[in-house]
Amino acid sequence: MIELAKHPVLTVLALALVVAAGACTSTPRTTDERAVDSELAARVQAALRADHGIYSQHIDVDVERGEVHLKGFVYSDTERQLAQSDAESVPGVQTVVMELDLMGGGISQSSD
Numbered sequence: 549m550i551e552l553a554k555h556p557v558l559t560v561l562a563l564a565l566v567v568a569a570g571a572c573t574s575t576p577r578t579t580d581e582r583a584v585d586s587e588l589a590a591r592v593q594a595a596l597r598a599d600h601g602i603y604s605q606h607i608d609v610d611v612e613r614g615e616v617h618l619k620g621f622v623y624s625d626t627e628r629q630l631a632q633s634d635a636e637s638v639p640g641v642q643t644v645v646m647e648l649d650l651m652g653g654g655i656s657q658s659s660d
Contacts, residue, residue, distance in 0.1 A: 601627065616644045
């Protein structure tokens with residue numbers, strides 16, 4: 549058996565694997581949590597559609613435990629900012645993760 553104390557690189561790698569494995573495990577959402585997330589996603593989508601400053605047909609809304617992910621694309625930075633503001637204004641939203649691409653002149657720029 550390899551002694552980790554004699555191999556500091558292996559020790560670091562082993563610790564990294566343990567930490568990564570722990571970070572990847574999250575508790576599955578309950579039926580109630582999924583229902584709340586689904587309702588919240590519908591309210592965020594409605595807020596986006598109600599904003600006439602945004603063409604929201606290309607924005608998908610995913611929610612997990614109150615964390616809203618906006619995915620897809622918009623045509624201007626103003627639309628991207630409005631989408632974020634609209635989502636943040638919906639009661640129950642904890643955070644908004646912007647995963648929208650900016651489409652302008654056929655060029656896509658990620659918002660990450």
